[in-house]
Amino acid sequence: MASNIVEFLKHKNILVTGSTGFLAKVFIEKILRVQPSVGTLFVLIRAPDVTAAKARLHKEIIDKELFKVLREQHGHEYNEFMLQKLVPVVGDTSIHNLGISERSVREHLWETLDVIVNTAATTNFDERYDTALGVNTMAVNNFLEFGKRCRKLQVLVHVSTAFVAGEKSGVIPEKSLQMGETLVDDTHLTLDIQTELNLAKKSLDGIQNSFVPTPKNSTDQMRKLGLERARKYGWPNTYTFTKAMGEMILGERRGELPIVIIRPSIIESTFADPFPGWMEGSRTIDTIIIGYGNGRLTSFLANPNLILDVIPADFVVNAMIAAMVKHALDFNSLSIYNVSSSTANPLNYSVLVDIGYQYFLNNPCMGKDGKLIKVEKIYLLESMESFVRYMRLRYKIPLQIMGVANELLCQAFAERYNQQFKRFNFVMYLAELYKPYAFFQGRFDNFNTEHMFMGLSDYDREIFNFDVKKISWPYYLNSIHIPGVMKYVAEGQGETKD
Structure with a gap:
């Protein structure tokens, strides 16, 4: 049986930003594995030159364990295949023209690209305001303008976050953000992105012109500014605030381009594809898992009855690819998908606590003294x-x-x-x-996502699974996620995002 999605990917040329990050790598691996006849995957990489970009391509993508299934499929020809399909492009999303200085490279991309996928982000909750505005907000404008110059672009996919909703409670719909809207009950308060950009620049100039400017002083003050501005307009942190402004730009300035916004909740280790448990970087709950298993954490802040909204990385990627195909050449459209679990298959914090306790009882970590660490059930502080x-x-x-x-x-x-x-x-x-x-009390409605999944053929539903209803959370946490965290994250592997 033929796959509509796999067939669509044949000979397609795709630009991927954030290419050395966790989610982008899962996306790249999936495309190359299911459709080896894809055209070229142009991977945007921050680097001083092409030589350095190629080095990062090898170290941070080609040589990663995530690609071991592809490596087995291609055997001795693996490196040749990867270098044929993956072309590093020196650039930076926070700069005009995506920081691609070579005009010939820009022209080639404008002539050949069919799809642009933007996964670039800085996910630090308290990132420097200037940095977060550059990567999470203005980068969206940059790749949107770049996309408008592509002569045969079929769709642009942008990965945002479900938490652009801030601290809303109840069911949160798959609805676009309007330019200038805020999350506070003040009809006189409007958000102006240019004002925020000017404020960040003015503040940075003021710090740099002070008598004793230091990198730490600059970073601390810019972080503080970001949190202050976010909370003024109703967002809890700089990350979600600047991602929300990025969505506003996309909605306001998209023109006729088909746009897909993917809003995942907390992205965690792969459920099954290409193999269970792979991940990079530490998310919120992973820091807790590692600290608890190592005996350093005996309590943490959470209401056991509230929902922890997590989603496996391969589910996010499968939804991205399905949406990319569904909306290709769907001009003038803006389509939003919450890729989340809180409505369809909720997971309570109490389940994470119980499974974590049982896991580390059966699989205790070893301390620096060579002795096994005995854990007690973690103490939850509910307010x-x-x-x-x-x-x-x-x-x-x-x-x-x-x-x-x-x-x-x-x-x-x-x-x-x-x-x-x-x-x-x-x-x-x-x-x-x-x-x-x-203490988040919202639930993300995922009607669009579920409807899209049900619209796939049986064959495509099997290859590109993102049916969160079928996840057994105890099984996923105990047999897949916690072992993956301890193997890939606790050993010190980090995440880069370009």
Whole structure:
């Protein structure tokens, strides 16, 4: 039986931004594996020159374990196949023309591209405001303008986040954001993106012209500015705020281009494709899993009855590809898909806690002393008030006592006290930053996503599965995700995003 999606991909030339990031690699692998006769995948890579870009292509894509199934399929011809299909393009999404300085390269792309897929992002919740605006907001305008110059472009796919909804509760629809809208109940407050860009530039210039500018001082102040601006307009952090502004630009300036916006929730390890459990980089719950398994974390902030909305990376990629094919040449369209689990197949925090406890009881980590680490069931702090009270009794009061003793003993253990004090402040800062997700009461409607899946042929539904209803969360967490986290993330592999 033929696959409509696989057939569409044949001979298609696709530009992928964010190509060295976690999700982009899963996308690239899937395309190359299901359709080896795809045209060229142009991968945009930040690098000083083509030689450096090729080095990154090898190190961060071709040599990754994610591609082991492809490597087995092609055997000794694997490298030749990959270099034939993957063409590195030196560029930067935050710069006009995607930072592609070679005019001949730009002209070639404008002449040959069929699809543009944008996965580039900085996902730090408290990223520098200037950096986040460049990568998450203005980059959208840059690749949109680039796409308008492509002579035969069929569709542009943009990966956003479901959390552009901020801290809304109830069912959150697959609805576009309007230019200038905010998430606060103030009819007099409007959001102007150019004003935000000007403010970020003015603030940065002010910092750089100060008497004692330092990289740390600049970063701290720009991070603070981003959080202040986000919260002023109703978003909990700089990441979701700047991604929301990127969507606004896309909706306002898209012209006749067919646009697909994919809004995943928290993207986690692959469910099945190309194999279970692969991932890079640490997401919110993965930091908790690693800290808990290593015995460093005994409590965390969460309501056990609330829903943790996660989605496997291969489900996101399969939905991206299906939407890309569905809306190719669908001119004047803007289509939005929440790729999420909270409505169709909700996962409670209590399930994560129970499965994590059972997993590390059966698969304990080994400490630096060579002894197995015994875990106790993690203690959930169900409100910010209970968290503050817990931290005060367990850490702040002992710290205050230590501070007094340190003064009386002439700074005898000043270094230890300072380290503990910084750690305490850092934990409190992180709690405030992640609080909106620990107590998030929204559910993402995924009607469009489910309808698209049901519209696929039986054959395509099997190859490009994103039916979240069929996921058994206990099985996924215990047998796939936690082992994947401990193998690929706990060992120190990080994520790059270009």
